[in-house]
Amino acid sequence: MRRRAWLRGAGAALLTAAAPAGAAPPVIVLASTTSTEQSGLFAHLLPRFRQATGIEVRVVAVGTGQALDIARRGDADALLVHDQAAEEAFVAEGHGLRRVEVMVNDFVLVGPRADPAGARGGDIVAALRRIAAVAAPFVSRGDRSGTHLAERRFWALAGGAPSGRAYRECGCGMGQALNVAAALGAYTLADRATWASFRNRADLAVLVQGDARLRNPYAAIVVNPRRHPHVRAEAAQRFVDWLASAEGQAAIASFRRDGQPVFQPVAAGR
CATH class of the missing domain: 3.40.190.10 (Periplasmic binding protein-like II)
Incomplete structure (x- = not known):
């Protein structure tokens, strides 16, 4: 069974139990890096995003190269990664929509x-x-x-x-x-x-x-639905937009370890 199907199936099963009948919240798959996962950033951000939007995010945490490969196969809806040259090539090749730098x-x-x-x-x-x-x-x-x-x-x-x-x-x-x-x-x-x-x-x-x-910038990218029509692009775009919004940028800024900020928000217009 493909990783995407398992993640979505498991996520949907868990969420449907808590949601009203016929109103299961949308679930998106985010391919991201071990640094965002192991630092605790997602444990800090994702509950806030879900509270704001009702969208559940399931994270596949791997190296950036692997995350990009997962997205190229259509096995993720969005990316949050940190290799600018590879990200720009990913978008230029038509695999992703706009690259949005959200933190550094x-x-x-x-x-x-x-x-x-x-x-x-x-x-x-x-x-x-x-x-x-x-x-x-x-x-x-x-x-x-x-x-x-x-x-x-x-x-x-x-x-x-x-x-x-x-x-x-x-x-x-x-x-x-x-x-x-x-x-x-x-x-x-x-x-x-x-x-x-x-x-x-x-x-x-x-x-x-x-x-x-x-300097180590991180960018969010929605996987191109024209390449992979099954991609949940609308929900993924809401996640990227939230990261770049004033609310998302404030959430990134408030994440700390030992009292020190770990990531600096950098999205324009925050």
Whole structure:
């Protein structure tokens, strides 16, 4: 059974029990990233959206590359992802409607507090060069996520990722990658949202932040119903519009970890 059918069937069954006969609330499938899920953002946002609209959102949390693939197959109604180049290509190819940037956070380089590679500072490219020069262990997500693709861009600027056992691709989500880095005393690139919610830090600390290249925008896109007529485009558009509305932007701004904001709302006209 396809993932979409299972998610929609399960969601509809759960919701119908609580709804009046013949009035089951609409359910949409959102393909999104592990960072938005693991940070707790959806637990904060989605109940507010459902209260405002009556629409239930079922999240498939994977890497951005996988989320885009799911949407290309028509197995999602909307996206909330963070790889601008891939998102723009997705829209240009006719798979999605307008890209709407709704929030931003940043990437951080984390690693052992003692920083044996001397990576600490404000320049991500210089930090990666130092890590490579001493063959310090580095954990890559290796999963085509937005974080993995950003990491690959930074390594390209630094002259290439190191070869050999020092560079480890886990093929996993952000939380798992941080767990591996904590266990190995390794460096890794993380999104700030997942780092803020990560508790198994061991000796890890933020070593590089503030570089303008570490900016990490998130955009919402409705899957094109002309490609996939079964897509619930109207309900998906309401979700995207709500994220970009004053109410949605305020909800994003109010999401905090340890008292600190995790995402900054950026939609125009909020």
